[in-house]
Amino acid sequence: MDILIDELDGSLWVAAVEKGKLEDLEIDPENEEVRWGSIYWGRVQRIDKALDAAIIELDIDNTGILHNADVRIKPKRGPVKKGGSEAIGKLLKPGQMIAVQAKSGYIPADEDALSEPLEPAKMPKLSMDITLPGRYLILAPMMQTNRISNRIRDKKLRRQLNKMLDSIENMKSCILRAAAANTQTDILMREGNILSSIWERLQEYLEGDSPQLIMLGPDAIQRTMSDNAHMTINRIDIVTMEQFENVEEWCEIYAPDLVTKITPVEMDNPYENLALFDFRDIFGQVEELFHPYAVLKGGANIIIQETAALCAVDINRGTHKGSNLDINLEAAKEIGRQLRLRNIGGIIVIDFLKMKNKREEGILIAAMEDVCSEDPCTTQIHGITALGLMEITRKRRTPTLIEYFSGSFEDI
Numbered sequence: 001m002d003i004l005i006d007e008l009d010g011s012l013w014v015a016a017v018e019k020g021k022l023e024d025l026e027i028d029p030e031n032e033e034v035r036w037g038s039i040y041w042g043r044v045q046r047i048d049k050a051l052d053a054a055i056i057e058l059d060i061d062n063t064g065i066l067h068n069a070d071v072r073i074k075p076k077r078g079p080v081k082k083g084g085s086e087a088i089g090k091l092l093k094p095g096q097m098i099a100v101q102a103k104s105g106y107i108p109a110d111e112d113a114l115s116e117p118l119e120p121a122k123m124p125k126l127s128m129d130i131t132l133p134g135r136y137l138i139l140a141p142m143m144q145t146n147r148i149s150n151r152i153r154d155k156k157l158r159r160q161l162n163k164m165l166d167s168i169e170n171m172k173s174c175i176l177r178a179a180a181a182n183t184q185t186d187i188l189m190r191e192g193n194i195l196s197s198i199w200e201r202l203q204e205y206l207e208g209d210s211p212q213l214i215m216l217g218p219d220a221i222q223r224t225m226s227d228n229a230h231m232t233i234n235r236i237d238i239v240t241m242e243q244f245e246n247v248e249e250w251c252e253i254y255a256p257d258l259v260t261k262i263t264p265v266e267m268d269n270p271y272e273n274l275a276l277f278d279f280r281d282i283f284g285q286v287e288e289l290f291h292p293y294a295v296l297k298g299g300a301n302i303i304i305q306e307t308a309a310l311c312a313v314d315i316n317r318g319t320h321k322g323s324n325l326d327i328n329l330e331a332a333k334e335i336g337r338q339l340r341l342r343n344i345g346g347i348i349v350i351d352f353l354k355m356k357n358k359r360e361e362g363i364l365i366a367a368m369e370d371v372c373s374e375d376p377c378t379t380q381i382h383g384i385t386a387l388g389l390m391e392i393t394r395k396r397r398t399p400t401l402i403e404y405f406s407g408s409f410e411d412i
Contacts, residue, residue, distance in 0.1 A: 002234055009030065029399075038216050099214070100130075103124070134194065134226070137175065315331045
C-alpha cells in the first residue's frame with residue numbers, strides 16, 4: 001500500500017492506494033473548527049434536562065454537547081462512575097470545569113455560522129471517556145482493565161491476546177487494536193509507555209477556569225497511518241517539506257520501521273492543488289466520489305443517495321451476467337469501500353438484488369460483516385428486513401466528504 005499526502009487550498013488530503021486503487025481518503029479542511037479526537041478543558045455552560053445532556057464551552061467560539069451516557073466521574077478512590085444511571089444534572093453543575101474529547105468534528109456551514117448559537121443537534125458530540133490513539137494501542141485512562149478491539153472476532157485469538165496484554169508489565173487501561181494481533185510485546189510495551197507519558201503530561205493542563213483546547217485530535221496523516229497499520233506500507237509520498245517533517249515526527253515515535261519509507265517526490269508544480277494525486281493518477285478516482293453512483297467490474301452498478309435521515313443504496317444488474325448472489329457479493333465489497341471513502345454515517349439501507357433463499361442471505365450477511373470489519377469506524381449490520389433491505393449503522397468520526405464542499409468538486 002502507498003500513502004499519498006497532498007494539499008488543496010490549505011486543507012490536508014491523505015490517500016491510501018493499493019495497486020492503483022483508492023482505498024482510504026482522509027481530509028483535514030482548513031475551516032474545521034473542532035477536530036475529532038481533540039481534548040478540551042471545557043466549562044459546563046448549562047444542563048439541558050429535556051436532552052439529559054450538558055452544553056459545554058470548548059473555547060471562545062465553540063460549544064459541544066455531552067450526553068449523559070458519555071459522562072465519566074473519576075473519584076480520588078474507587079472505580080470510575082459512568083453516567084446514565086441518574087440525571088446528568090446530579091453529576092455535573094453549570095460552571096464546572098471538566099476534561100472532554102470531541103467524538104465528532106465540526107465545520108461551520110458558512111462564514112456567519114460562528115456568530116450564531118448552534119442548535120444542540122448540530123453541535124460536536126463530546127465524551128469524558130477520553131482516549132489516546134497510537135498505532136497498535138489506544139490508551140483509555142477511564143477504563144479499569146485492558147481490552148481487545150471488537151474488530152478481532154475470533155474467540156480463541158481474543159483469549160490469547162487478552163492473556164498476553166495482561167502479562168505485559170505496567171500495561172493497563174489499553175485497547176489492543178486489530179492491527180496489533182501479530183505484534184511483538186516489546187513494541188506494544190514501548191507504545192504503551194509513550195501513550196501513558198502523554199496522558200501524564202496532559203494532566204498539567206487540566207486546571208484553571210478558562211475553557212480551551214488542550215490537544216488537537218489526530219490529523220489526516222495520523223488517522224490514515226493508524227487505520228492502515230495492518231497493511232504493508234511500501235511508500236509514503238510527500239511533496240512539501242512541512243508535511244515531510246510531520247510524518248517523520250509521527251513515524252519516529254510510533255512507527256520507526258516506516259521512516260525509511262517516507263519518499264519526497266520532486267515535481268515541477270508541488271504547490272498546485274492535489275498535484276501529487278494527479279501525478280499518481282488517482283485524481284479521477286477522487287472525482288468519482290462526488291457522483292451518486294459507482295460502476296462495478298462485472299457491469300452492474302450501485303446508486304448512492306444521501307438524505308437528511310439516512311443513506312439509501314440501490315444495486316442494479318446492468319450488463320452483469322452473473323447470478324444475483326454473485327452481483328450482491330461484488331456490490332458488498334464496493335459498498336463498504338464507498339462508505340469509507342465518502343465517510344457516510346448514520347442509518348444506511350441497502351436494496352440488494354433478490355436472493356433465492358435464507359442460505360444466500362446468510363452468505364451475503366457474512367460477506368458484508370467481513371467488509372465492515374475492515375472499517376476503522378464502528379459499523380453494525382442489523383439484518384435484512386421483510387422487504388429484503390439490509391440495515392446498517394455507521395458511526396463516522398469526521399464530517400462526510402460532501403460536507404467539505406459547498407459546490408461540486410469540479411468547481412475547485
